[in-house]
Amino acid sequence: MALQITDTNFDEVVMQSTLPVVLDFWAEWCGPCRKIAPSIDALATEYEGKAIVGKIDVDSNPGITAQFRVRNIPTILYIKSGETVQKLVGDQPKQTLVDELEKLL
Numbered sequence: 828m829a830l831q832i833t834d835t836n837f838d839e840v841v842m843q844s845t846l847p848v849v850l851d852f853w854a855e856w857c858g859p860c861r862k863i864a865p866s867i868d869a870l871a872t873e874y875e876g877k878a879i880v881g882k883i884d885v886d887s888n889p890g891i892t893a894q895f896r897v898r899n900i901p902t903i904l905y906i907k908s909g910e911t912v913q914k915l916v917g918d919q920p921k922q923t924l925v926d927e928l929e930k931l932l
Contacts, residue, residue: 829871832881834890840879841906847931848879848906852897854886859918860901866921878928907931
């Protein structure tokens with residue numbers, strides 16, 4: 828299961844991580860977000876200990892959402908050493924999510 832990332836725990840969990848981070852910006856009312864959710868949760872399980880996989884509810888966390896200029900959801904960010912290295916927007920196949928994460932390992 829993906830971690831719930833919030834404006835409050837973002838710096839500690841994401842920016843200070845020594846592991847690559849995958850962030851899923853989503854909202855409950857977003858159909859494509861619900862569609863991609865099982866793939867995000869599977870990544871969290873499959874890469875446990877190798878990467879941090881988290882979800883950010885854009886409605887509840889406007890600070891992070893604005894900081895990364897997320898305008899469309901789902902938006903998936905790949906972060907390594909505190910730097911955004913990839914951004915995917917829209918529903919993505921699981922293999923695309925895996926391929927992008929593998930580049931960071």
